[in-house]
Amino acid sequence: MFNFTKEAMLQIITTLQEKLTTLNPKEILEFEVLNPDYSSSTYAGNIVMIEAEEYVYRGYKAWVDLAQTLHCRMLTPIIKSHNTVLIRYEKLNSDDSFHKSTTDKEEKYGAESIFSQIHKNEEPAFITHYLKALQNANINKRIRVLNLGVNSGDEFEVIQKYATNFKNLELIGIDYCSSAINAAKEKFKEYKNISFYTHDINELASLELGKFDLIISIGTLQSSNLEFNPLFMSVVQNQLKRSGAMILGFPNCRWVDGEMIYGARVKNYPFSEMGLLYKDVIFCKKYLQQKKFRVTVTGKEYIFLTATSIN
Secondary structure, rough: OOOOOOOOOHHHHHHHHHHOOOOOOOOOOEEEEOOOOOOOOOOOEEEEEEEOEEEEEOHHHHHHHHHHOOOOOEEEEEEEOEEEEEEEEEEOOOOOOOOHHHOOOOOHHHHOOOOHHHHHHHOOHHHHHHHHHHOOHHHHHEEEEEEEEEOOOOHHHHHHHHOOOHHHOEEEEEOOOOHHHHHHHHHHOOOOOEEEEEEOHHHHHHHHHOEEEEEEEOOOOOOOOHHHHHHHHHHHHHOOEEEEEEEEEOOOEEEEOOEEEEEOOOOOOOOOOOHHHHHHHHHHHHHHHHHEEEEEEEEEEEEEEEEEEEO
16 A cells, blocks of 8 residues: 655656556545545645644545546545555556447447436536536527537526426437337437437438527537538538527546546547547537537536527
């Protein structure tokens, strides 16, 4: 077991990275640190004197952030002494992820998939920013709402609970995964104002759905089977009212072994590389601004682009 009551964070990271290479997934790594509850309103790295002995202070947020950076799960700390606690990390199983699923492409996101176990609405890093996006989009002033890549309908669940005008809304969800759409239909079967279609978003025009006051798409338009720029421009031109609003969610995370890990990944890098994500966000922002929309970009693990018409 390591004692990190005085060491610099750089030394701590280096030591733990080296140790983790010797551990198997689910094994636990423990180390002793100053009890974060010993002080408050203290920034990480400040020296705290206790009985003439120096300790380097770090709050629990620092240790949670480090766990995620090291691809670990932070477990409940244990009181070690009057001044210290044991921080406990469990090494994540990097193979336990829907991103590495070898199932049929459609069922990778299906009702029986690993993806179906993910509940974004229970993640504060998602739901707080999505709610803010709905507020910015004036959901209570919208009537027709389209969700592209709706899967089992998480975003509609939030609207149903949050919107004061829900009974007046017409919500339509589209996804190419039939089992996910069937799950959504079952979940919302009592609501006559919600419809779902199993359909290829590339062929959206063939549904002849008309135009919408609000279009939502979370983590879908960047899919490998879609041409992002042409599809996005087509949706804005053909499905979005000039007086409408749009909410786009760009995943800046990966789902691994029950954890939402910060940082987008691309195939050619073994670490988080967010160049493509920001490239797409900036393209959408500039295009919508040219179309006379006011655009905000918020979020962290999910980057939310919210656009509202200024016409």
